[in-house]
Amino acid sequence: MQNLLTAASSESTFTEAITPYLPLLGTILGGILIGVFAIWNRRRGAVETRAPDVNEIWQQQALQSKELDAERKQRRHLEDVLRDLLYAFRSYISRVQGGGSVELTTREQKLLDIASTQEVKIINNNEERYGT
Amino acid sequence: MGTAVHETKKLRSRFAIWAWSPIIVLRVALVITYLLYVYASVIAFIAGVPLFSLTTFPGFTTAWAVLMGTSAVISAIGATTDRWQKLEKWASLVLFSTMLAYVIGMNLVGFVEGDLGRQFAGAVAVVAMVLPTTRFVYLAAQSGKKHAEPIDSGK
Numbered sequence: 502m503q504n505l506l507t508a509a510s511s512e513s514t515f516t517e518a519i520t521p522y523l524p525l526l527g528t529i530l531g532g533i534l535i536g537v538f539a540i541w542n543r544r545r546g547a548v549e550t551r552a553p554d555v556n557e558i559w560q561q562q563a564l565q566s567k568e569l570d571a572e573r574k575q576r577r578h579l580e581d582v583l584r585d586l587l588y589a590f591r592s593y594i595s596r597v598q599g600g601g602s603v604e605l606t607t608r609e610q611k612l613l614d615i616a617s618t619q620e621v622k623i624i625n626n627n628e629e630r631y632g633t
Numbered sequence: 634m635g636t637a638v639h640e641t642k643k644l645r646s647r648f649a650i651w652a653w654s655p656i657i658v659l660r661v662a663l664v665i666t667y668l669l670y671v672y673a674s675v676i677a678f679i680a681g682v683p684l685f686s687l688t689t690f691p692g693f694t695t696a697w698a699v700l701m702g703t704s705a706v707i708s709a710i711g712a713t714t715d716r717w718q719k720l721e722k723w724a725s726l727v728l729f730s731t732m733l734a735y736v737i738g739m740n741l742v743g744f745v746e747g748d749l750g751r752q753f754a755g756a757v758a759v760v761a762m763v764l765p766t767t768r769f770v771y772l773a774a775q776s777g778k779k780h781a782e783p784i785d786s787g788k
Contacts, residue, residue, distance in 0.1 A: 516738060526734075527731070531729055532726070540777065565654075
């Protein structure tokens with residue numbers, strides 16, 4: 502063990518040089534952090550407020566999760582519509598290229614109608630379709 | 634001024650909102666963590682720290698242990714109530730810097746020597762630092778804020 506310690510100490514001159522000053526370095530860095538925050542807060546005019554209590558945190562989280570859920574739901578609806586449109590488009594092209602009918606199927610016509618209306622309409626249609 | 638605040642809020646990224654959203658860490662956990670630092674510093678004071686025996690001059694470990702123990706005691710006292718946050722901020726700064734020395738030293742020596750055992754201990758020390766460091770950064774972020782008028786001062 503002693504040999505190991507001696508060997509280690511002979512190899513770590515850089516560490517030897519720096520380690521005694523690390524607490525000082527850490528204090529300076531932390532002091533700078535406090536100072537930067539202090540200047541930033543003063544410039545921003547931030548007013549100190551008490552920390553939120555447990556109930557307020559939970560209420561806030563519930564509110565945010567509702568907003569996030571709504572956003573996610575809307576995005577998924579749009580993704581579904583896009584996927585359906587793309588699928589219908591591809592199948593129409595391949596059918597026509599293969600010598601099939603150029604007439605739109607009921608499903609394709611429906612998608613065409615949806616695509617020509619507003620975004621809100623698309624979401625509403627999807628809500629009917631997916632029952633959400 | 635109000636507009637500036639509004640703009641700053643608008644500029645906060647989704648990551649910043651996520652990262653700064655508070656979750657509940659019970660006060661007792663913070664106080665216990667500080668007290669465990671006291672426990673560690675007492676051991677360091679009595680038995681010494683092998684890393685510092687290797688890399689620093691004699692007497693450093695004693696001073697380091699005293700500094701860490703004292704700052705941890707003051708941090709623990711400061712953490713008991715919100716009114717003493719300022720005390721905790723400065724004490725946790727000293728605690729943070731003393732512990733940082735150990736963490737950097739451990740990982741540096743471990744890396745230089747290729748000593749994975751030491752690096753493991755260094756990694757564990759990093760884990761031990763997370764809670765006090767987060768607390769310190771949070772308290773530092775409160776620096777320089779103007780004091781709001783107390784709402785329920787009549788009570």
